Amino acid sequence: MRWTQTFIPTLKETPAEAEIASHQLLLRAGLVRKVSGGLYTFLPLGVRVLRKIERIVREEMDRAGALEVSMPCLQPPELWQQSGRYTTAAEVLYHVFDRAKKEWVLSPTAEEVITHLAAGELGSYRQLPKNFYQIGIKFRDEIRPRFGLMRAREFLMKDAYSFDVSDAAAQVSYEKMYRAYARIFARCGLRTFPVEADTGVIGGSLSHEFMVPAETGENEVVYCETGTYAANIEKATSRGPRLPTPQQSTGPAPEKFSTPGVVTIEALAAAPYSVPAHHQIKTLVYLLDSQPTLVLLRGDDQLNEAKLLARTGAARARPATPEECKATLGAHPGSLGAVRATLRRPVRVLADLALRGAAGMATGANEDGFHLRHVDLARDVVVDQWADLRTVQAGELDVATGQPLKIRRAIEVGHVFKLGTKYSEKLNACFLDETGQRQPAVMGCYGIGITRTLQAIIEQQHDRDGILWPLTTAPYAVCLTPLNVAPDSAPMRLAEQLYAELTARGVEVLLDDRDERPGVKFKDADLVGFPLRVNLGEKALARGEIELKPRGGTLTPVKIEAAREAILEWLRAESARLEATVPPA
RNA sequence: CGGAGCGUAGCUCAGCCGGGUAGAGCGCCAGCUUUGGGAGCUGGGUGUCGCAGGUUCGAAUCCUGUCGCUCCGACCA
CATH class of the missing domain: 3.30.930.10 (Bira Bifunctional Protein; Domain 2)
Structure with missing residues (x-):
């Protein structure tokens, strides 16, 4: 293909709409x-x-x-109703209607x-x-x-x-x-x-x-880093939080204390209360398929919603609004808790495994402005289901190797x-x-x-100047760049000859036949990122040479007579280099 | 869906606060010069200032609405 015959509208400036x-x-x-x-x-x-x-x-x-x-892209909604995904995948489905007002979904x-x-x-x-x-x-x-x-x-x-x-x-x-x-x-x-x-x-x-x-x-x-474990954070597990969960009872029964204005884990961790986050029970109210459910985590842990759905089998989950929290537990977010004695009516309770055996904890009293201390989970909370619900944090230990995990x-x-x-x-x-x-x-x-x-x-593969296409996915493998495109000039004559010879051997070649200054051609070739550029300039030709410039590599002069073979050899070597990274079938 | 920002020439953007004939650079077209890393000079067309209302003698500019784009969030009690 010749550059002037195709359509490659390169831009010198970065469009404002693109961020990455x-x-x-x-x-x-x-x-x-x-x-x-x-x-x-x-x-x-x-x-x-x-x-x-x-x-x-x-x-x-x-x-x-x-x-x-x-x-077909156009699919009958009945099939989606049959699988149940008409509802569970409703957010991503596009709906269209035909002339008879019959509905279809786009796959x-x-x-x-x-x-x-x-x-x-x-x-x-x-x-x-x-x-x-x-x-x-x-x-x-x-x-x-x-x-x-x-x-x-x-x-x-x-x-x-x-x-x-x-x-x-x-x-x-x-x-x-x-x-x-x-x-x-x-x-x-x-x-x-x-x-x-x-x-x-x-x-x-x-x-x-x-x-x-x-x-x-x-x-x-x-x-x-041992390479033995990698998981999406929605799925990942570890040996648990780095700080151990307190297991020592601190009192015979939960004790209410006044915490005016305290509605965050951080505030309760700060003076004058000074209850470390991992000594607190975080109580979240979720609607699991519309059923209100308390989700208990350690104060320094984050809920993993994907795990919540996976462990409970619920199709949908959303956090309750402050009003719904008030209606369910009698208090607003920040003062919520699952201690049995503070619940006005039974609510399903899920607890994260990191809370197993937790004792001497603090949590909300289900009364705005109050918390409870001396809470022992086994004694004071009825847990309906224990499950791994927390999000793994960097630095926790890998279950198998005991090495610190990274994210x-x-x-x-x-x-x-x-x-x-x-x-x-x-x-x-x-x-x-x-x-x-x-x-x-x-x-x-x-x-x-x-x-x-x-x-x-x-x-993954770009630099300051543009893209670095791997040979296997590049739009063209080779960009021939004659620096003089007059039909009878030496650079153009040689370019035409190489173009014909390489094309005949199945090489995908782009011939930059634009009458542009060298700088423009070089910049564009780098921007698009052809794996190999071949420079054909009068100065080098006068020395009997052309130049191979692999994208991201160094300029190599080659004798004119050896040009075609040098190009083919470079392509073979590059191809072999890539092939070596491919695992056996 | 919530929050923030932005819509002016093909692209990047200025002008808007403080209302008064629509701007720059790049690109594009023509010509001359230039020719190994986005050249120089001369000349040229560049537009519903996103759209719709409103205020005003007069709106790109002020007000209201709306559409679009981009980013952040949409669990953390």
Whole structure:
């Protein structure tokens, strides 16, 4: 391709709308343009990168035995009602209406449709296992689209769904996908690491996310530096808080004391009360599927809402309003407690495991302006359910190794789930086993955000001057840069010759035939980030040389006669270097 | 959904406080010069000042509403 024949609208200045580097570079390098918040048009270079990623994904899905299908974006709401997600995933569903005012939903994912297919087609154990995948547009009514393609209303996703005869067989399918994902991201030149993940609204029992470490990521990952443990903070556990929970009773019964105006853990920890945060019981009021519930944590701990949902099986949880707290417990937030004697009526109580055996604690008295001390949990509180509900903090010890845990931010680019039979039961995707018994298929589902992966590559691999595309995902591998584009000039004649020869060998070459000053061409090539730039200037040509300039590498002069082979050799070496990072299939 | 900020030329932004003919740089078009890291000079078109009302002799500027964009939050009692 010639630069003047394609469309690469680079920007010298950073668009005001873009906050993070990858979003700025997407726009500046001319890969995308915004249509509206969370909606983008992909320009020729952007489309080329998307196709590169898609191709790698297809090759690895096919290699893993998955079968490509294509499902509609427009889906009947009845299927979503059948799975229950019409309600539980209501926030992300877009609804549209046809001329007869019939409702449809725009697919945010396709468990329902694929399970519907399986229900009709997979009747025998002889047909299993099967794994179907597609690459297509997904729609999600995001609360707040942001960071360009990172969180968009509409995005390109690879989604796959496996059906197996048993949990053990489903585990095999899961592991195949897990390995395929590791290969896909490595082939894309992206450094990722898998972490244990919460299953959330999708449901299921086992789940890993593939994360790209990045300060701009929206996820927090808890990990042990030994490399043996990494988990999304929504899922992560540890050996518990660093400060031990007091276990010594300090009095025969709870004692009320006056705390006017004290409504925070910090205020009670300060003078004159001086009750350390880890000697306090934090009492949160939540509505779990509309049922008021007290959630008890140590004063210095933070509730993990994902855990709350996972441990209780509730579909929805929200904190009670101050008015609801008052109605339930007779006091406002800041003075709440679960001590049996202060409750006007029974309320369900959940307590975090860090409070096991807690004694000599302080908590709210359910009376504004008063707290209780000498509270022994076992003696004074009726706990209906104990569970791990707290958010792990950096520095706590890893359960397995005992090493201190660290926390870092990351971008989620892929997610694999072991689903079990949640969808197959609801949508009746059953098969007959060897004995003629009807059984629900055991499912897994597997997603990769293609457009997010594209941006994550940029976020991970850029410098001050622009993008550094890995060879495998670059829009063009080589940018030929003649510094004189007059048709009969020596630089242009040689450029044309190399262009023809390289193209004939299957190399993706962009010929910068613009009549621009060298500085402009160099800046643009760096901005877009072609892996290899080949400079063809009259000065070097006079010495019988051209120059290879790998993006992010050093300028190397090469004799004209050896130019073509040197370029091909550089591409081979670079390709091999990337290939070495890819785990075996 | 709550909070904050911003909407002026294709892009980055000034002008708004204190109302009085719409501005700069970059880009774009033409010409000359220049040619190894976003050149210089000359000339040129650049616009519903987001939209709708209101106040005023007069509104980009003041007021009201509305739409859009960006960021933060939407558990921490």
